[in-house]
Amino acid sequence: MYLDQDFEQLSTERPTTSGRDPEQVLHEVFGYETFRPLQGDIIREVSEGRDALVLMPTGGGKSLCYQVPALVRSGTAIVISPLIALMQDQVAALKELGVKAAFLNSTMDFEQARATEYALMTGELDLLYCAPERLIQPRTIELLHSASIALFAIDEAHCVSQWGHDFRSDYLQLSMLAEAFPGIPRIALTATADERTRKEIAERLSLTKAKHFVSGFDRPNIQYRIAPKTNANKQLLDFIKAEHEGDCGIVYCLSRNKVDATAKTLAQKGYTALPYHAGLPAEQRSHHQERFLREDGVIIVATIAFGMGIDKPDVRFVAHLDLPKSLEAYYQETGRAGRDGKPSTAWMVYGLQDVIKLRQMLEGSQGNDQFKRVERQKLDAMLGLCEVTSCRRQVLLRYFGDELDEPCGNCDTCLNPPETWDGTVAVQKALSCVFRTGQRFGVTYLIDVLRGSENERILQSGHHQVSTYGIGTELSVSEWKSVFRQLVANGYLRADPDGYGALQLTEQCRPLLKGKHTIELRKDPAVKKTSSRASGGRASSPVKDQITDQAGWEALRACRKALANKQGVPPYVIFHDTTLFGMLERKPRTLEELAEVSGVGAAKLEKYGEIFLETIAGLEPA
Template identity: 55%
Template sequence: MSEIVSEPVSGRVHEQQSKALHILETVFGYSSFRGQQAEIVQHVVQGGDALVLMPTGGGKSLCYQVPALVRDGVGVVVSPLIALMQDQVDALAEVGVRAAFLNSTQTFDEAMQIERRVRSGDLDVLYVAPERLMTPRCLDLLEAAHISLFAIDEAHCVSQWGHDFRPEYIKLSVLHERFPNVPRIALTATADQQTREEIIHRLQLEDARQFVSSFDRPNIRYQIVEKANGRKQLLDFIESEHPDDAGVVYCLSRKKVEETAEFLKQSGINALPYHAGMDYAKRTANQSRFLREDKIVMVATIAFGMGIDKPDVRFVAHLDLPKSIEGYYQETGRAGRDGLPANAWMAYGLQDVVQQRRMIAESEADETFKRVLGVKLDAMLGLCETLHCRRVRLLDYFGQHGQQACGNCDICLSPPVSFDGTLMAQKLLSTVYRVEQRFAAGHVLDVLRGIDGERVKQWRHDQLSVFGIGSEYGEAEWRAVLRQVIALGLLTVDHENYSSLKLTEEAKPVLRGEQKIQLRQYQKPVKPKRTSSKSNYTETDLSTEEQTLFDKLRWWRVETARKHNVPAYVIFHDATMREIAKAKPSSLDDLRGVTGVGEKKLETYGTEIIALIQEISE
């Protein structure tokens, strides 16, 4: 009897798998799923709930877009990114998917038209902001429609401990209560174990299957440098490694965003500012230019970036220390979505540590939350000050243990010189103790180095036994030591008492000589030598003829995107055009086999591309 029952079930599964693969090939232009995509798609198609953790650029969107097309009804995508919904809808329209969005940017008549399409079953995918979704009108609309699935994008926004918390996300548990038979898939690129547990609890996904991909982004090179003159170091980095590339520069404050963007612009870099305090129209226009044009550097606060689909961002730079490894991973992950080499660069100094500690101390959060923020910041400092592979440290944070050194971060490529720093640490800790733990870093280092300034004399600290015991080293060297000692948890910064340095319990065994510590030797910042940005792309090198065709295709794409009013990558990714340039298809059938060319794009652009290839070949 069991065999008779299993046959139709097995047949239905096979039919669903075939349909999903057919949609992947004909709609999206890919011949096969990557990694866990096939398993996730099949699970959701069969009605299962899922929590998907997949790195930026790993193909999360296909995990809900394909099931939405396989299953009957409209797939509802909950997204916090109102500013990007239009681009996401345009990208789906380009491949022939009936998509729309509902958000506050629309007029009443526009929203009514979309609502009618939802009710009549005339849509495949609907994007909606969580605030809009929670309104009685929208919930009633969805109950009157046939829903294929709910996709909760950027699911880490539900975490109160996280870096992108959105209060409205907590209310999304209503989906499970009001639509118990509709599968839900929650997706994020960034979640440590605590955040994962919170997503599961708050979205009532206790029975959901978890799919956790590797957090490794091997194409990204991580580099953290000692901050001397941050803006000048940034300019040197861009000019030497990315003179003609798109990139994102993150700053902590709006003022610094404006100043840095202007500095880069004056230095010949095509830079634009972005922060929440800007005029909405100007901010939106800058974002649109970044997405639609090449070679633009966006200088922004963390208000910019989540959900950015631009595949050819070649670098992400930080001029200020991120608050957590989750934030750092999320932001750096916006580089190299196309899988090609990219850089994650950061300039970091003692003031960053002091500033972040002050922000935590002065926040209105309760003590429990402050402790969590402190632990996350400590982990970020550990990444900055590590003597070992940064990628291993990063993956270890997300629970991916036992990894080998990557050979592609600054630590691996140029291993730091470590030394027994016990004596230097003891001198520093003793000085903090002798000035009664009442003074900030600058004063402590002056005493340590024997700088008898007015303030040192005023407090008669030039009479202390520790005065000048570190005079053989300069301020930069001692600041590097101080930063590492803070990262090791031997000192803390008391922001309730003028940012004074205080000893911790962990400092006692070091002071008594019972514990030795290893430190990284200070290295003076050097200006990077200018290299060709093309040197990063050896695995995609094209012949002279292929490069000519690729360049022609890029110009064609720019003009086509302008006519369609969409970002260039929505037409075709660079990877697709490289493949076209190498394959030189002479017919529509030949072009059909190229990755990223689905039936709709073949129908829309195929004839133009073949004609362009023939024109160059003649």
């Protein structure tokens, strides 16, 4: 491939380190005093030229694990990131810190791309973000060979896994980095990977000899809550109104139509709710994402097409109106809440139709038997979390190989322990009814038979004469729906793979029908409004609930917003809420005092210090 001669003539010989140590970079550039658990070990490993595989929860500080080594080592760090749309904000945030960062992707014109390539070749960049499809192009590889590379960081590394929920085929070719650039350290990072996926990441990225750093998966600030689906839109509106009025949040739906309808419903109730899915024009998606990142109180309603790599720290809730396909997907999506460490909610409603729909999609997919077997296991684990009567957090963490010694005290099953009941007789009636009606009907029809409905369909079919007709009047319709949901979730019944919603018996139900086993069922809780902010959980109050000087808080936010608008970046790129809160608490009077506030690094102190000191001075009583 052709490369300009001026590029080829540039010298790439440099020392391996910049002379700064990691702690110095952390304090001077990022404004923090100490590393979080594991960060220091990971950063030293990569800074000294060794490979690493990092698993760290969303909001745990993964980006520092390659950004600090990028500034410690000489040369340019190449960051492989899967979403072009988010690179601009990530680069903008680094530039605000005084870091020389850029991106290289297909949105740039020829002159912009050439200028960025020249900056790489002349050693003017600390970090260069690049999409995987761009990186693997022969010209890009040749360009990198002519530059001085500090390290390769492969973000969202779970995209390499063919068992994963975010598989990207371009990631499979990144294994060539080991052979093409020997001696240059590589760090792969992800927030979501069970043991199988971790092994696959290591093998596919040629990181089998890399040291693994597995941080705890627990996000104690997130309260996990799952409720039976009755009227999803009303439940969502009640939840937001009671607990997250004015907050920023994400609502996930399975289909594009449901995304559009839900966003419209929220908007009609006065919320700033914007749809996001692959069926919308790219320009509209980009605009909605930009508003979400830069404005307060925006709710994005989206399919799973939205969210990977989102750095917005103050997302206060993530809601699911449909069941995710796996615990990996659920953990990844809920992890977008509370990146700032402040109390947030992962709220979900799910019902029998969710289970039936996902099982039908799985069985009707084009995957081979091994693929379907793995997907069944993942769906079963997701359903297990929904129906568990013990601590949800313990179940979730155990799936990822992490352990929590005691119940968390900050999930719905801890705060309001569900009741159980001996459902053996009811289950035998339900299973027998499925058999007696020929395994050809859905749950609504089966409940009508059990409760002795005299509708025309039952009378015409003759099912008013079967032995199970009218034997289930002791349970309400909603109680029977709960019974059938749990039977499908636990594998005693399966949905007809042909897609008509008929329920069929599985071999697993035989001992129950013959009376050899008993079964305990979960009693669905009565619907009542509760507030996660007054739930007695172990999470502390949100930042805004701790503020006593509301006028001062609004003044600091207005100052930040004005600077963000001027710079064309999201407000959190200037300073996070927690940094503003630190200013409000300390009320620094000098630049030296302001530098002591967590999150105020040298570059931001120089750029914004005087402006914020002036604002803080104006808060003092006359």
